[in-house]
Amino acid sequence: MIIIKEGLYWVGIVDWNLRTFHGHQLSTPQGSSYNSFLIKDEKIALVDTVWGPFAGEFIANLAQNIDLNKIDYIVMNHNEPDHSGALPALMAKIPDTTIITSPKGKETLQELYHQNWNFKVVQTGDVLSLGRRELQFIEAPMLHWPDTMFTYLTKDNVLMCNDAFGMHLASASLFDDESNIKQVLQEAAKYFANILTPFSKQVVRKLDELMALELPLDIIAPSHGILWRSHIDKIIELYYRWARGQSHDRIIIFYDSMWEATSKMAHAMAKGLRASGIDYKIVNLAVSDCNDVITEAFLARGILVGSPTFNRGYLPTIAPFVAEIKGLGLQKKVAAVFGSYGWSGEAVGLLEDQLEESGIKILQEGLRCKFQPSEEELKDCQEFARRFAHKFKEE
Numbered sequence: 001m002i003i004i005k006e007g008l009y010w011v012g013i014v015d016w017n018l019r020t021f022h023g024h025q026l027s028t029p030q031g032s033s034y035n036s037f038l039i040k041d042e043k044i045a046l047v048d049t050v051w052g053p054f055a056g057e058f059i060a061n062l063a064q065n066i067d068l069n070k071i072d073y074i075v076m077n078h079n080e081p082d083h084s085g086a087l088p089a090l091m092a093k094i095p096d097t098t099i100i101t102s103p104k105g106k107e108t109l110q111e112l113y114h115q116n117w118n119f120k121v122v123q124t125g126d127v128l129s130l131g132r133r134e135l136q137f138i139e140a141p142m143l144h145w146p147d148t149m150f151t152y153l154t155k156d157n158v159l160m161c162n163d164a165f166g167m168h169l170a171s172a173s174l175f176d177d178e179s180n181i182k183q184v185l186q187e188a189a190k191y192f193a194n195i196l197t198p199f200s201k202q203v204v205r206k207l208d209e210l211m212a213l214e215l216p217l218d219i220i221a222p223s224h225g226i227l228w229r230s231h232i233d234k235i236i237e238l239y240y241r242w243a244r245g246q247s248h249d250r251i252i253i254f255y256d257s258m259w260e261a262t263s264k265m266a267h268a269m270a271k272g273l274r275a276s277g278i279d280y281k282i283v284n285l286a287v288s289d290c291n292d293v294i295t296e297a298f299l300a301r302g303i304l305v306g307s308p309t310f311n312r313g314y315l316p317t318i319a320p321f322v323a324e325i326k327g328l329g330l331q332k333k334v335a336a337v338f339g340s341y342g343w344s345g346e347a348v349g350l351l352e353d354q355l356e357e358s359g360i361k362i363l364q365e366g367l368r369c370k371f372q373p374s375e376e377e378l379k380d381c382q383e384f385a386r387r388f389a390h391k392f393k394e395e
């Protein structure tokens with residue numbers, strides 16, 4: 001148990017060994033944490049629990065610091081199993097405790113755990129007095145599940161917002177100003193890119209609503225990673241930027257190659273971008289983590305995608321990348337496509353179709369090269385990138 005403010009404690013779990021999340025969908029090389037908060041006032045409230053595998057440790061830690069029977073309320077801001085997994089084991093010990101959650105939260109818990117718990121459903125604007133302080137509830141549907149809500153603790157001015165503003169990062173530190181802020185912001189961007197991007201419109205609306213409430217904010221306390229207290233304005237500004245699809249003037253060249261031909265094209269394109277004074281990066285999709293790649297694409301405004309033709313399509317290593325781009329709905333990107341081929345050469349056209357279907361603007365017709373690029377064709381690649389860079393700057 002770590003003291004955050006007098007009567008407010010962190011009682012979560014740091015998961016140092018987590019390497020993938022959502023099963024194997026999301027890479028988490030820095031581990032994660034499941035933040036849970038205990039508020040001791042005249043009434044006692046626990047806000048969120050932790051993932052099921054940690055239920056025993058979580059409950060044992062909690063029981064060392066408080067008589068579990070004295071917990072009056074368990075507030076469940078969001079019920080995905082990483083936050084609700086320990087709830088059944090906790091409720092088995094204190095079955096009459098009131099669970100406070102959103103209308104969708106009650107439905108979700110019932111469908112996940114099939115228990116007839118004592119629910120108190122709350123909606124935006126509802127307030128619960130704990131004695132000296134109050135809990136104010138703000139529904140935040142689709143940030144990122146329909147059940148999501150935020151809980152604001154008055155007087156201490158702490159917004160407990162579950163996944164929003166969070167990041168998968170195991171850390172010995174609890175606060176942003178005790179941490180490597182560059183790493184914290186990078187992990188927060190990865191979290192947004194891979195989880196919150198499809199709900200960007202809801203994020204902007206919720207931020208506007210939050211700002212209009214003019215709640216004093218001493219701490220923003222997400223359910224994963226570090227808590228914000230010294231970079232609150234910064235993370236709110238970044239959330240606005242990310243949710244509005246505002247990215248950096250950078251072009252990422254994503255490619256894979258079979259016999260180095262597409263690789264040579266990619267590197268020739270990089271020369272063209274360099275000559276145009278564009279910030280760029282080359283990423284070989286075959287040796288890169290898909291979620292990190294998506295984060296790169298999310299943060300950059302331009303993408304060049306290269307694949308040789310393979311079995312009348314593009315390489316299987318490219319497929320997860322284009323599928324994620326489509327599923328996430330990355331906004332305000334421009335692209336062009338290139339690749340080598342031996343005889344049929346469908347990859348470039350198929351990739352252009354995929355990107356266009358994903359809402360990405362194709363700035364110019366793709367460039368193909370048969371078998372290995374000649375010196376002349378490599379110059380064409382440079383020129384292709386220069387033309388792309390010129391259009392990119394004008395967009």
Ligand code: FEO
Pocket residue numbers: 078080082083144145163223224
């Ligand atoms: Fe951290 Fe959506 O659960």
